[in-house]
Amino acid sequence: MVTHLSPNSPAGGPPAAQVRAAGRPPGPKGLPFLGSLPAFGRDVLDFFTECARQYGDIASFQLAAWPAVLLSHPDLVEVVLIENHQNFIKHRFFWRHVQAIFGQGLLTSEGEFWRHQRRLAAPAFAGSRLNRYGDTMVQSTDWMVRRWQPGQVLDAHREAMALTLQIAAKALFNAETDQDVAEIGQALDEVMEEIAARLRRPFWIPDALPLPGHIRYRRGVQRMDQLVARIIAERCDTREDCGDLLSLLMLARDEAGQPMSERQIRDEVITMLLAGHETTALALSWTWYLLGLHPAVDAQLAEEVHTVLGERPPTVDDLPRLRFTGQVVSEAMRLYPPAYAIGREARADCEIGGYAVPAGTIVYVSPWVMHRDPRWFDEPQAFRPDRWAGNLAKELPRFAYMPFGGGPRICIGNRFAMMEATLILATVAQRFRLEGQTDRPVQPMPSITLRPKGGVWVEPVPRSARRLA
Numbered sequence: 082m083v084t085h086l087s088p089n090s091p092a093g094g095p096p097a098a099q100v101r102a103a104g105r106p107p108g109p110k111g112l113p114f115l116g117s118l119p120a121f122g123r124d125v126l127d128f129f130t131e132c133a134r135q136y137g138d139i140a141s142f143q144l145a146a147w148p149a150v151l152l153s154h155p156d157l158v159e160v161v162l163i164e165n166h167q168n169f170i171k172h173r174f175f176w177r178h179v180q181a182i183f184g185q186g187l188l189t190s191e192g193e194f195w196r197h198q199r200r201l202a203a204p205a206f207a208g209s210r211l212n213r214y215g216d217t218m219v220q221s222t223d224w225m226v227r228r229w230q231p232g233q234v235l236d237a238h239r240e241a242m243a244l245t246l247q248i249a250a251k252a253l254f255n256a257e258t259d260q261d262v263a264e265i266g267q268a269l270d271e272v273m274e275e276i277a278a279r280l281r282r283p284f285w286i287p288d289a290l291p292l293p294g295h296i297r298y299r300r301g302v303q304r305m306d307q308l309v310a311r312i313i314a315e316r317c318d319t320r321e322d323c324g325d326l327l328s329l330l331m332l333a334r335d336e337a338g339q340p341m342s343e344r345q346i347r348d349e350v351i352t353m354l355l356a357g358h359e360t361t362a363l364a365l366s367w368t369w370y371l372l373g374l375h376p377a378v379d380a381q382l383a384e385e386v387h388t389v390l391g392e393r394p395p396t397v398d399d400l401p402r403l404r405f406t407g408q409v410v411s412e413a414m415r416l417y418p419p420a421y422a423i424g425r426e427a428r429a430d431c432e433i434g435g436y437a438v439p440a441g442t443i444v445y446v447s448p449w450v451m452h453r454d455p456r457w458f459d460e461p462q463a464f465r466p467d468r469w470a471g472n473l474a475k476e477l478p479r480f481a482y483m484p485f486g487g488g489p490r491i492c493i494g495n496r497f498a499m500m501e502a503t504l505i506l507a508t509v510a511q512r513f514r515l516e517g518q519t520d521r522p523v524q525p526m527p528s529i530t531l532r533p534k535g536g537v538w539v540e541p542v543p544r545s546a547r548r549l550a
């Protein structure tokens with residue numbers, strides 16, 4: 082449990098941002114040469130939690146050659162993500178691992194180029210365009226649950242991954258066939274597996290070395306490239322404006338009237354698929370896991386869905402009345418934020434919370450730590466979706482709850498993701514209760530995102546059968 086009773090903590094005095102101190106923030110010493118890298122690699126959630134507990138709102142440590150700090154107070158997070166955001170870029174320690182797949186997409190690009198691309202992509206995630214994706218979300222979920230059989234035990238995480246990939250591919254790029262989606266899924270699996278392995282490694286191995294993981298990674302990247310090139314070529318042939326993200330990217334022209342290069346379109350397409358599908362799948366997987374542990378919450382969810390929808394499928398217009406359903410998703414992301422850590426690198430020397438932070442320092446913010454802080458959340462370890470029923474979201478400090486990050490680089494797909502998770506949850510809850518399998522306990526596994534180790538095994542129990550029982 083995070084208690085934050087260290088000297089630079091507000092629990093013992095004024096808010097950390099007002100405390101003025103000199104030199105390096107306190108923190109673990111670590112080992113010679115490696116610093117805290119082994120502890121960080123062993124269990125990063127535990128490492129961050131302990132850093133915040135022992136050293137307070139700003140803790141410093143060394144990751145081999147890289148100096149790093151962890152910020153655990155909303156005011157300090159605001160300094161990095163908003164007030165002085167120009168001084169912080171996505172950090173190289175992480176991004177060098179994924180450059181080949183993301184390229185110069187929205188997640189990894191910087192400066193004026195990023196701003197231009199963000200402006201271009203934004204309309205795909207706003208207003209009426211966003212609402213149009215609702216039907217795809219519900220239809221794809223309906224297709225998934227129709228395959229489920231009573232008595233079958235299935236991995237809800239795997240189901241969620243396949244579903245959100247299908248939705249992202251269809252909604253954003255109008256991917257035509259299930260075959261396309263399946264191929265994208267396989268290629269992404271190969272790539273993500275190697276990225277996760279690289280993040281666990283305490284040292285850097287150049288891409289050019291022909292290790293089995295590197296070969297699989299290159300193969301996955303190549304397959305993605307070929308698939309995306311085909312989707313782009315097909316769209317070029319038809320020159321159709323499908324109203325999706327791909328059309329926006331392809332029809333965009335710069336000041337000189339030039340279209341975006343094919344390479345750039347490829348980078349944006351792959352970025353959206355990677356950034357969008359696993360995170361949303363995880364929000365759902367953890368939600369189903371928690372619902373399995375809390376039958377009373379599950380019953381309340383089923384009641385709302387039944388009252389609002391009866392037997393008909395949900396639509397985007399139902400979302401304002403599916404309030405509790407949305408709260409369940411928000412609460413699951415509080416306890417298990419898919420993006421459990423957000424990292425930046427300081428470009429120039431600066432000051433955070435009264436401490437000197439030299440250029441090159443990696444700055445971490447951990448939603449995992451922030452979301453479990455008793456200063457902001459009563460009973461922080463408890464799954465209580467009704468905590469969101471009142472004004473909590475408005476009353477919280479700005480960065481106490483931040484599953485989608487914040488500031489100019491806030492997740493561009495946040496509304497898409499909330500809409501998707503709520504519609505999927507409602508569609509499934511209408512038909513099935515997902516009974517957790519107690520013989521297969523779930524452990525959080527922090528990889529690039531916060532995955533459930535070994536999956537979330539459940540038995541879908543039809544709601545009608547339950548009511549009759």
Ligand code: HEM
Pocket residue numbers: 187188189199249352353354356357358360361364418419420423424483484485486487489490491492493494495497498499
């Ligand atoms: C529950 C689901 C999701 C979660 C928890 C999530 C979380 C995040 C977070 C924390 C960031 C900020 C990273 C940082 O500041 O370094 C981010 C950025 C981003 N997300 Fe999401 N995301 C989700 C869904 C989506 C979806 C559905 C899409 C697209 C279809 C998407 C696309 C992106 C992109 C492109 C960025 C980079 C934005 C930029 O830098 O301008 N995400 N996401």
